Amino acid sequence: MILALSALEIIIPMFNLATAKILDLNYFATMPWLVMTTATVGVLAGTYPAYLITKTSPIEALRDGARKGTSSAWVRGGMIGIQFSLSVFMLALVLVVYSQNKKVEQNLDLFPTPQIYTLDRVGIDQIEPRHDVLRNEMLRIDGVEKFTYSSQVPFEGFNNGFVASTVLNDISSGFRINQMVADFEFLSTYDIELIAGRTTNLEVSMDTHIRERGAVNVMVNELAAQNFGFASPQDAIGKAFYEDEGRDGITTYTIVGVIEDQNIYGLAEPVYPFVYFTRGDSYRHASLKLSKDATPQTIAAIEATWDRVIPDYPLQSSFLESRFEEQFKLFDLSTKSLATFAIFALFLALIGLFGLAAFMAEQRTKEIGIRKVLGANTLQIIKLLIWQFSKPVLWATPVALILAYFASNEYLQFFAERISMPYAILLGAGIIGVILSWATVASHAYKIARTNPINALHYE
Template sequence: MWRNYVTVGVRALVKNKTYAFINVFGLAIGLAACLMLLIYVRYETSYDQWVPNAENSYQLQLDNTNPQTGEVTQLQMTSYTSGQHFRASFPQVGNSVYVWSNGATVIRNGEALSVDDALLVDNRFFDVLQFPLVEGDPNQALAQAGSVVLTQREAQRLFGSARAMGQTLTVMWDGRPVDYRVTGIARDLPHNSHVEFSMLLRVDPATAFTTTPQMLTSWGWQSGWFYFNVRPGTDIAAMQAQIPAWKRRNIPDDQFGNRTVNQGDTQDYRIVNIRDVHLGGAKVGAMTPVNDHRTIATFTIIAFLILGMACVNFTNLATARAGQRAREVALRKVLGATRRQLVTQFLAESILIAAIAMLLALALVELLLPALAHFLDADLAMRYFGADGMLLPILLLVILVGAAGGVYPAFYLSRFQPARVLKANKSSADATGSGALRNILVVAQFAVSIGLIICTTVVYAQTVYARSVDPGYHRDGIIQITGIGRRQFVDRADSVIDAIRRVPGVVSVARSTIGVSTGSTSQSGVEVAGHPDPVLIGTYQVDPAFFRTMGIDLVAGRLFDPNREADNLDQPYVATPEAQRALVARGQNIVVNELAARRLGFNNPADAVGHVVRASTVEDQYGLVPSRIIGVVKDSRFRTIRLPVEPIMFAWDERSTTTLLVRHDGSDPRGTRERIERVWKQMLSDMTFQAEFSEERNAALYAADEARAKVFAGFAVLAVVVAALGLFGLAAFTAERRTKEIGIRKVLGARTPNIVRLLAWQFSKPVVIANLIAWPIAWWLMRGWLNTFDTRIDLGPLPFLFAGLLALAIAMGTIAGHAFKVARANPIHALRYE
């Protein structure tokens, strides 16, 4: 019997090739899009699922609330001391480790090599995060200070084909070479991990940070990540509920001027399983790019919408051509076929079409998935067998799609009455029913297509805006060199900078702790006379050339003057208690941006000049630093437009800077960079040259958004193609059904334009209705998405009009061929059988 069903199904497809092509190709596009998006969604939700004991491994995260604005910044990082107090206060905590991110410089065969993703850890790292080792014992690899674990890729880079295990590696530490012994080789981490490292350096915190001891004691110094294991069966919700009481017991009060403040009032801690970090919402201080549940949900919905549109095509075309199979159904019933057998027959045909479409879809996936993976920088692969194999989902999709597309046509076709169908002069092309369901489904298809076009247009426009909006400084023409905070540069800074200034093509050179798309933040509380609470202001160190090099305009007052000794701190005030006491005694001159001036209570920037505020830029026990505002500069956005502009105060302190900013004249950017690199290597052979163009750093800020926008656009195009295919098929069958009507109209005097307009309006009306449905939904979705940006485009009518007119043009273009063909046909051929 099943063989008969398949035979009849194949014959039905061969008999009507247009119908077969539209159904198979449309379903193949829908299935391919669905499979690729589901593979991506599964990849995004698989982060750290593979880590042993992941269900009991957690990260402590911090939410900082700005008391002035109420803005909440979610950080993956916490302070070292918060981790230590957390471990001591909760008996549920087993092993724990605090992890610092620190770029390392390795001296190998006399050459300085940079390791960007080096982590500083203690001996408990592999007890908490059980990443596999290919060589070495995870229990002993980091047991001793001076041990280092490399990944397979890093071991290959540093040692080539030689065996790395047991070798000695020279690492520059605080300006001096320190030998580390390779005690383990870790397996290269897959892409679907929120942790990223190529080198693990075992350190003892008490001795490693002697120059910055407050890093180990300050609750406000968010310098790394705290991970811990809990005992099986631990109630995490109960632990989370105890956090407020834990804060009150452990976070000490600070004396801020004449007031007592507690950092716990603006800090909230969250316990996050490592499998949830990637999609957890905390974006600041992440090791790897993060995503969010909203994006994943959006892609999932799009996947099933496109697949649903393909199933709609199947249903529409099957019911549209129902009249052509009416006599077949009637004859089968006359010969004894039951309705159940007919339903089975048509469902079998539907599943057969879905199976053929799936084979074509799999071929498309194999061809397109590598490009999609490269585009999204994701490790996407189609695997058919194994724990993550797709064979079972593929079989389920074939059955579900076949059933979803065929169940209504099957019941619809099987209900035909033989007496009505077989009566004399009954045309096999005569329509049955009003076609209301087909119209509803066409409206739904085009509503989805129009909505996707609108969303794609808005996302693209916002991405272009993000990359072109004025950041408050001259964003192009800068070479940014990082890592100058290391001792070997600080000791030779003046001579190196003088040599770089003389390089042809260099316009100016500056030092800073902030630059183009910097990731780290530094904030201080500032006391203002008459203001009840301290104001949080970003605090960064620069030199006098910073504002000229960055192209930041002065609004009021003056900038730092090399001829005024009082402007220059000229001391690493965070290093020693003596330096901090001296800074409190002498005070500092500062430059603030416009937003900082407003936060400090000055509506007019000029009114801020000359005023003295008191800043907590040293340890609390030494007091607040008197800070005289000497100038106000224009607001600058140094980070993504998703984040608010930061209120900033700048202090002149060259020795504390971490970034070198080089403005070039634009005549030969690559050549200028190469000449700077040669000077660097001549003078700093023990430091790597880590330089990027500002254009590249700005592009990287929005690379993920842009890639997702392009993928979104690609699948929007697929949705339009699927909708157009369905409309093409419906137009063909409608034109065929209305041949007699059109013949009569032409005999009675109707002209070709009248006939074309008649048919065009029939299919334009659903598109117009689809616009009315899609516009408010797309507006609501895009308004919510745009609100995630601090600055954004206006959501005007242009994207909606563009999408509506484009959909209408596609619909008209799709049916135009059929309309003209039928309108120009000789009416004799339509009426001859009468």
């Protein structure tokens, strides 16, 4: 209990730092329960061994080789096997989770993430009239290359859309499409590639959505074009689809461009069909693309410009990279926590295996002495002992890997973009476990095999 509480004092500050939470232990309230639980576990764990000891007769206890039943050997082997199986299972799961997290980190490459600096709350009614002034002033700052307004930014998790159909007044044939309301600089700011058609622009009146007009030119991503049934992105150009139940009545969307698919919400979410169009009253964020050589003075200038243009609202801003890190933090924490438990479980399993090796070697001291007298060398004795202790390990490893396979498959289902089933990783975890077990047993087996047989047989 003391060791556990000491470990908690080390782990909790790390947990608080990783999660930005404040978790503290109230020892005054929890100590009675901890003492009671520890005492209960100790009593229950010691009751059965104490019962067996008191049940054994003195004559049998003093007799050489007292009670070597096969049932006790099965129990010992079973307990070690279960413990070892759990440790290999957790080790395999850690390796799978780590590999998937490395895949998630690749989402940073989807956008120029380190260069994007986002401003929040720009959709407030009192701020909207100052959008043009804010844009112009920000673009004058040395180090600011692009500026764009949008209804959402990557990794935000804000999901807004409607049911779209290529058949007017037939919503049953449609599907839900997510909408990104953004100005004409959004694609260039986020380095999103146009595949077919053209981008929307300010010179074309129909490229700006006016609610009363009921029609607008838009861009869609590849997935949306596929869902509409178009054979290729080029086939979608000039085609229309409809929003039959919008708050503004029927709206006609004409596709003028198709862009590449982007995982806006991060790898824990699937790629959604998206429609992009411009409407000036739906912006919630502004994004600034900074030059690669931007300095802290650039950020200071951005903050000063905001305070000058919008002095009545404090600036809320962050780098896009920090949004990703906030989303990724949970996955990273789960990996570290699972790795800690896996190492601890494997350590306990190896200690148990070492204890079993010591116990069984002591039981076979005379046998080993006789084998050495009859000519067995050290390597043969080591092989004999390793094989005996490998039995629970060898049946436990396949069980652990089968369970790890199903658990890994369930975990990977949380991600739209995921690694393929890592059979090599699972097999590697099993091999690592077996090698560690052999190394643990071999260290003690070598010591026993080097013992002088006279020490084991001098009473005979």
